Amino acid sequence: MKINTNVMNDASEIIAYDNADIPLYIRHGKLSDYTNMKALCHWHEDIELIYILKGEMGYYINGNEITIKEHDGIIINSKQMHYGFSYNNQDCTFICIIFHPSLLNSCDKIYQKFISPVLNDSCFEFYYLDSLQDKDQSTLLAIEQIVHLKQENETGYQLNVIGLLFQIWKNLLGLLPEELRVGTLPYYDDLAIQRTMVSYIHQNYSSKLTLSQIASSGGVCKSKCCQIFKKYSNQSPIDFLNTYRLEVSKNLLKETDKNITEIATSCGFNHLSYYASMFQNRYGTPPSEYRKLEKHSVLSKSHSTNNF
Numbered sequence: 344m345k346i347n348t349n350v351m352n353d354a355s356e357i358i359a360y361d362n363a364d365i366p367l368y369i370r371h372g373k374l375s376d377y378t379n380m381k382a383l384c385h386w387h388e389d390i391e392l393i394y395i396l397k398g399e400m401g402y403y404i405n406g407n408e409i410t411i412k413e414h415d416g417i418i419i420n421s422k423q424m425h426y427g428f429s430y431n432n433q434d435c436t437f438i439c440i441i442f443h444p445s446l447l448n449s450c451d452k453i454y455q456k457f458i459s460p461v462l463n464d465s466c467f468e469f470y471y472l473d474s475l476q477d478k479d480q481s482t483l484l485a486i487e488q489i490v491h492l493k494q495e496n497e498t499g500y501q502l503n504v505i506g507l508l509f510q511i512w513k514n515l516l517g518l519l520p521e522e523l524r525v526g527t528l529p530y531y532d533d534l535a536i537q538r539t540m541v542s543y544i545h546q547n548y549s550s551k552l553t554l555s556q557i558a559s560s561g562g563v564c565k566s567k568c569c570q571i572f573k574k575y576s577n578q579s580p581i582d583f584l585n586t587y588r589l590e591v592s593k594n595l596l597k598e599t600d601k602n603i604t605e606i607a608t609s610c611g612f613n614h615l616s617y618y619a620s621m622f623q624n625r626y627g628t629p630p631s632e633y634r635k636l637e638k639h640s641v642l643s644k645s646h647s648t649n650n651f
Contacts, residue, residue: 356387358441361493365501366443369493373436374400378626380429383590384576384583386538389441390462391419392511393427394472394486398435401428404469405534406574416472416483418515421462423469424537424575438490446505447512457516470515482514536561537575540568541583548588549611554580588612589625596630597637603630 360368366389374380384403393400394416402409402417404425411417419425421444429435444462448454461467472479485507492500492507543560544552557580558568572580592610595601604615607630612618622630 356385358387358389358443362501366445367501367504368439368441369490369504370439371396371436371490372439373434374398374427374429375434377427378590378593380432380434382426382428383586384424384426384541384578386422386424387441388421389443390421391425392438392440392486393417393419394438394440394483396436396438398433399430400435400437401430402426403428403577406577407468408577409469409471411471414474414483416474416479416486418470418472418482418511420467420469422538424534424541425469426576438486440486440489442508446508458512461516461519467519470518478514478518482511485511485514533571534575536563537571540571540580541576544580544584544587548584548591549609551611551613552584557584584611585621586625589622592618592622592630593626593633596634603634606630 358366358368360366368389393402393411395411395413397413399413400411402411402425404419404423409417410430416438444458447458472483474480474483489504489507492503540557540561543557547556554565554568558565561568561571563571568580572578572583576583578586588610592606592612595606595609596603599606601609603619607615607618610618612621619629622628622633626633628636
């Protein structure tokens with residue numbers, strides 16, 4: 344089963360929290376669960392923790408490409424454009440914890456002094472957790488403990504999880520430079536422009552879009568538009584647009600009974616043959632065959648259970 348990244352019109356990811364009333368997501372994952380072992384470029388207000396159990400993961404954050412090694416991890420700040428991917432088509436198993444900052448807002452004064460300055464400082468994009476460094480080991484251990492609590496599933500386990508998240512945040516504060524902790528560094532306008540242009544794509548992908556229109560939505564020239572997309576998503580604007588269109592069409596194939604021509608048109612593809620060719624290039628199968636495989640997969644899964 345392939346995992347889809349669902350996003351809102353502003354390109355922020357819609358997080359499928361474990362409990363709708365508690366903004367907390369705790370999962371084991373594999374890159375092979377994602378199309379082409381790569382997630383869509385996205386952002387969210389939540390903080391994200393990744394811990395690599397086996398293999399390595401490539402990670403792209405606001406134009407920075409890094410490798411997260413086995414037993415290492417990363418803390419990704421709120422509102423960063425990011426995605427994970429595979430190097431050399433090798434699979435990777437990992438822990439992913441996503442939580443909304445509101446979980447750390449037990450006291451307004453504490454939040455304003457210790458949480459908000461870091462969240463709102465665009466110069467803090469991520470922190471790499473190195474398992475060989477003593478200063479990072481307690482944070483990596485806390486991530487493992489959070490997963491254990493989720494698996495044990497005792498009543499009120501989320502209270503212990505929140506306690507560990509506070510511990511992780513305290514560890515982080517001790518590792519950041521003072522200027523990051525008090526939020527004194529400047530804001531980068533390009534990231535805001537990228538979010539605006541991505542939001543425009545998500546709202547208008549079904550229409551015929553040109554590079555000029557995408558650039559105009561961000562108030563920049565075409566050259567600057569291409570530079571920003573390359574920096575923050577490692578794609579051209581048109582490649583980003585078509586990737587999103589294909590992902591939407593894939594969801595429609597799986598979740599609706601609309602015919603393929605109707606789906607292609609609704610996703611901005613005016614020629615069925617072009618759509619089918621692009622779909623096969625990305626997913627390795629024609630749209631019609633993908634729909635059959637997904638229906639068979641749903642039937643098979645109805646006879647099995649998922650424990651995590």
